[in-house]
Amino acid sequence: MKIGIMTWFHYHNYGTALQLTALCHTLKKMGHSVKVINYKPNITVNKLGGSNIAIEYLNKIPNKIKNRGLRHYTNQEREQLFDDFYNFLSFTNEVVTLSDFQELNNEFDFFVCGSDQIWSPLNFNPRYFLDFVRDEEKMIAYAPSLGVSSFDDEDIKKQIINLVNRFKFVSVREQQGVEMLQPFVNLKVNRALDPTFLLNVDDWSMYASKDSEEGRYLLTYFLGKNDKTWKCVDKIAKKYGLEVKVIPVFESDLSRKGCIKKPIGPSQFLNLIKNAAYICTDSFHGVAFSINFKRQFSVFERFNKKSKTSQNSRIYNILKIGGLENRLISGENQLNCINEIDYETVEFELMKERLASLSYLENSLNSKLSCDSKFNKVIGNEMDLCCGCGACDKVCPVNAIKIKRNKDGFFNAKVDKDICIECGQCYNVCSFKGINNSMYIKDRNLYSYKSKDQCVLMSSSSGGIGFDTAKYFNENGYAIVGCHFNIEKECAEHILIEPNSVEKLYLLQGSKYMQSDFTNVIEQILNCQSPIVVFGTPCEIAGLKKLLEHKRIIKEIIYIDIICHGVPSYNLWKKYEDYLCENYGMKPGTIHVNFRDKDKGWRTKYIKIRSDNKFISQYQDNNYYFKMFEACNAFSKACYECRWRDKSEADIRIGDYWGDKFSEDKTGVNMVITMTSKGNEIIRKLSYLENAVIQEQDINDYFISQQTINIAKPVYYDRLMKNLNSKSVAIEEIDKEFVEPIIKRRKISSKIQKMKSVIKK
Structure with missing residues (x-):
């Protein structure tokens, strides 16, 4: 069978590399075809944290002081040795977003997640719980570690429990993990050995380098800093008459006597342990390979026992299994009591665990419950990402799809399964499905743009390129499609402005900061006889292009996408509208908001709200709607899995030119990236008009000042959405809990960074 393994490998850490190698080796030995899912996570857990943030930071100070100046040691040769070691393994193509992961559903018969601390609440990432796998019968958890002994965040706890309950086969590495999950999980949570224990000495010797290690030596491998530990090392070495060899982890280790200066990859690591007379370590895998190679060893606690984030349980667990608790050194007084390890007894206990672990893995893979199931390429599954662009609605031959707002306040495709004929056309036009062939921004040209027309600048969010481009092409026979805020409908929607209707272009000016209804304008685009300029978010542009390509419709269209951070829930807008009506006497259906009022400057953001004869102006930090937008926690789920942060399907991408370059500008400057030859031609034409200051800039400015990677969906997202949808919860309460x-x-983080900068100077 074809098996996809989901675990860490991108950290060039010995244990990480070797546990992955062990699991691949074991599965191949069972006769399966194995690939590692090529995922390099680049996100941090998005949580609210405790109520007293200042105290949180203060509590971290002792650790910061303790580890001050500690820099992890690495060099190019060492990194290359890790890369070379991975030549033993097969990898999938790189996957980045949930869309990429979902494409793997038909590629494998089973998905196995594990081992290492991929289930740690401290590094929570739903990908490692196989959240992308549609068929739950294909999901196996083999010995992932939770790392800690308790949950300290209720939102993360709830998500982990929900995700684990999707599995039909669950095992974790430590008994503490069993105890954390079993009370909340419907099926039995097994305990399984770390994969490194599934291979024997001969297996590991095959992966070890053949370098000769002369003399008898004590090998150290410490991932933490503790000066008392090194005193113990010296005493043990002296007791047994051993030379000390140090595997450097920190740059400070390079000055230690016995530090190994030659680069050490996974193969060299194995060889050093295999040939050591004694090992001192605080690493779980340092202990694991000491046991595998039947070496004498002592292990030290890396974490403070009292800390909630202590990961010592990993060490305690494996020592208990082997009856090796006395190898844990907590003080110098224990050094006189160190006896030689009787590995016959240890091996007997380990063999029982090994057989049970292999049996669990084999039984899971032999379940045959649904290995033949295939993922139908039809949208509408609750796991699907959807930006509500409406391409699927317009392609469905039986009208089974409608775009409607869901309970969270986002436009979403709803499929009537009774009508659907599963033809797959909706899947083919979905911008979140299939291979992403968008163009990379890093290979393109970047310009700054500032209109010379003061009226245009004051009515535009930044430098006026949107209006100037629309005006030029509208005067030259192009229809313009863009986003307009419909006051009466109380929503943003895309509209089509016919050629030679410049007087109507003002309807499209300014940022809307909400999801637009794009569906209805598609029909107008399809029926329009004129060439068209379409402005939209990257996902809307991608969906429209896929629809036209699928229908083989050839039109003269210029695509312009907007730099987009995400679209907030319409429920947030309704909450904000209620607030305006209740506190300022405004009336629904009459409220207009200018989110980028420039009366006080371009970067000093003020929001101007008017309704009939009512008018208010608020600084961004005092505006509930804008504060939540800036918090980035109420966006559509699809926004957290955006495929176009550093790519585009458009001819041109436009947005604000943030960063330091134009920090003194008062009226706004656009950042413009030309993605195609058509885009370059547009900039050339606009330059000839001499209505703006256009200058070529460094493309790196985009990567310095714009959001180029996705942030993680907040772990409290469901709770926030529920509150936004509740009529009984006011926006002030939501702001206090989820924004402040x-x-x-x-x-606080900004102040700390400034303090660090001053200290460094």
């Missing part, structure tokens, strides 16, 4: 902690954290 983020603002406080950012302010």
